[in-house]
Amino acid sequence: xxxxxxxxxxxxxxxxxxxxxxxxxxxxxxxxxxxxxxxxxxxxxxxxxxxxxxxxxxxxxxxxxxxxxxxxxxxxxxxxxxxxxxxxxxxxxxxxxxxxxxxxxxxxxxxxxxx
Amino acid sequence: xxxxxxxxxxxxxxxxxxxxxxxxxxxxxxxxxxxxxxxxxxxxxxxxxxxxxxxxxxxxxxxxxxxxxxxxxxxxxxxxxxxxxxxxxxxxxxxxxxxxxxxxxxxxxx
Numbered sequence: 323x324x325x326x327x328x329x330x331x332x333x334x335x336x337x338x339x340x341x342x343x344x345x346x347x348x349x350x351x352x353x354x355x356x357x358x359x360x361x362x363x364x365x366x367x368x369x370x371x372x373x374x375x376x377x378x379x380x381x382x383x384x385x386x387x388x389x390x391x392x393x394x395x396x397x398x399x400x401x402x403x404x405x406x407x408x409x410x411x412x413x414x415x416x417x418x419x420x421x422x423x424x425x426x427x428x429x430x431x432x433x434x435x436x437x
Numbered sequence: 438x439x440x441x442x443x444x445x446x447x448x449x450x451x452x453x454x455x456x457x458x459x460x461x462x463x464x465x466x467x468x469x470x471x472x473x474x475x476x477x478x479x480x481x482x483x484x485x486x487x488x489x490x491x492x493x494x495x496x497x498x499x500x501x502x503x504x505x506x507x508x509x510x511x512x513x514x515x516x517x518x519x520x521x522x523x524x525x526x527x528x529x530x531x532x533x534x535x536x537x538x539x540x541x542x543x544x545x546x547x
Contacts, residue, residue: 355534364525364537365480381534413480415535423467423529425482 326429334435343399343432347416354397357413404436440536441526449544456513458541460526468529469509475522516545
């Protein structure tokens, strides 16, 4: 079956611009997560959705970052006034069930470069 | 959620050899998961071991868990070039986020 998909695969933007990154989870997965991975590091948690609501957004670095999941399926991560330090690979994952204790299934990521 | 710490940071072996990497964590867990990341297939879940399990196998993978020492190990037997990747452990407590360390970078040479 189809896995987690993310678009675009690459995004280059200028400092100060606004970007949107999209995640399409595995059908039927109620839990959705966003992570960010910098070079040489493991992925870092950003936000977790259970259904339509953001159950935990404690990993978002500041208020320039925002994510939505209006219908409980596709999610969009939005970054305002991008900075060079935002350059990273943004990973989306989904999983079955409440509290997400099982495996998480990751998408291929969006590589964001802020120039 | 707590973070696992993988050791060694880097490992280089030849095809056919076994590879062992370790994970340490700090507090009680419900389960511990191992993931692999390479450029071709992204980040992929390998195996989950529950806190009441001591050993688990999946193909050429063998995972052990010692909750008294708060440690886990991942053994890959008869390594192949395709096993070249970074390996991450994710100890799971009651939280839902995966907190990854820097991982173990495995290089398998022909």
